[in-house]
Amino acid sequence: MVRDVILLLGLALDLAACSPSGDFAACTAGDGGPDAISACSRIVLVAEIPLLGLQFDDRDLAKVYMARGRHLAAKGDLKGDLDTAIGDFGKVIRLEPRDTQALLERAAAYQKRGDFDFAIADLSELIGRDPRRASHYAARGKAYQTKGDDERALKDLSQAIVMDPGDPFYKVARAASHRRKRDYDGAITDAAAAIAIQPYFAVFYVERADSLLRKGGSTERALADLDQAIKLEPGLAIAHSRRAVVLTLMKAHGEPLAEAEEGVRLDPKSAEARVTRGMIALGAAQRERAAADFNEAIRLDPKHAEAYEARGILRRADGDLDGAIRDFGEAIRLDPRMVGPHVQRGGMFRERGAHDKALDDFTLAIRNAPMQAGLYIERAQSHEKLGRLPEALDDFRVARGLDPRMPAASEGYARVEAAFAASGRPKPSGNP
Secondary structure, eight states: OOHHHHHHHHHHHHHHHHHHHHHHHHHSSOOHHHHHHHHHHHHHHHHHHHTTTHHHHHHHHHHHHHHHHHHHHHOOOHHHHHHHHHHHHHHHHHSSSSSOOOOOHHHHHHHHTTTHHHHHHHHHHHHHOOOOOOOHHHHHHHHHHTTTHHHHHHHHHHHHHOOOOTTTHHHHHHHHHHHHHTTTTHHHHHHHHHHHHHOOOOHHHHHHHHHHHHSSSHHHHHHHHHHHHHHHTTOHHHHHHHHHHHHHHTSSSSSSHHHHHHHHHHHHHHHHHHHHHHHHHTTTTTTHHHHHHHHHHHHHTTHHHHHHHHHHHHHHHTTOHHHHHHHHHHHHHHHHHHHHHHHHHHHHHHHHOOOOHHHHHHHHHHHHHHHHHHHHHHHHHOOOOOOHHHHHHHHHHHOOOOOOOOHHHHHHHHHHHHHHHHTOOOTTTOOO
């Protein structure tokens, strides 16, 4: 007991020997280095000791906790740092209940930790306190976006745009949600509006190029946007990686791989750049190189769904069907909105005769992309294999309506129609 008291007194004397004013200045400085964090922590310790803590009032302590929370949140992705930062922001909120900045900072830390519901709760509290701030709606919209709820993200981002139509970042954020919901025209319109307001941000051009690519038939416009992005910011890795994709679609021999190499060189820690280079290498029959890129992408970002999809495609081509199914399943788990892994896995199930499983995958793919005619053809063929002719006929009819130029839709429809005639069963109504 006496020993504990002596140790406590020794600690108190050591802390008292420090300069409170010097620590306070170092803690609240903007550099956020280890010295600043240590200074903040010393003040926190002093504040917890009777008598010594009286030199700091609630306002001073709130500033210290806010500073340490910011330093730790910005320090890195270590969970312990984020946990402490979140606790610090909570103490600021208790000490200064009207401090809205602490709620905003805590929401950002929650997002970084992956606790999106807690982040959204804090941002909702902010909106409840001050519903006139467009930035609060935008912040909550981006939180919903990161969580994967683009429906709610669009509502919040649209509200932010109504309140502040001159902010280009709200528009480009909404463009991303439109793109993820496959509303490419809406995404292109928003990105173009952002560019019109602020034509000097490279990422705005990359966002528009993304939707132009996905919409199809606009490779030259997408290339022009990416060229402009690179002109504005030559070191933007994602612009080079996207440009590699465009050049591949335009069948520019030699150039795509060199552009993909540049994307990786500029950002060697980018999983997306690795996946892009790997897919181009796979297209050039460089399978070992592709495998190395896909594996490295997964190591860099174990939650990168496209990396698993890409590796699944390679494994399927190499005959590792079980490995491919595992990779497609992981891609779907990470991002259920993806279409490609469902189609790939559904095709493999059909090849194995597991037509019910194939049907489930094609149905989920259609749910994610209901305007893609080819998906209805895939599902119709599974219906055929299972002897479900009315359902097959319906799917071929929908595919034919979505894209009358697809021979497989008309041929499939005629084939199933003939099967009905041969069986003597009447063709279902609604199928002309």
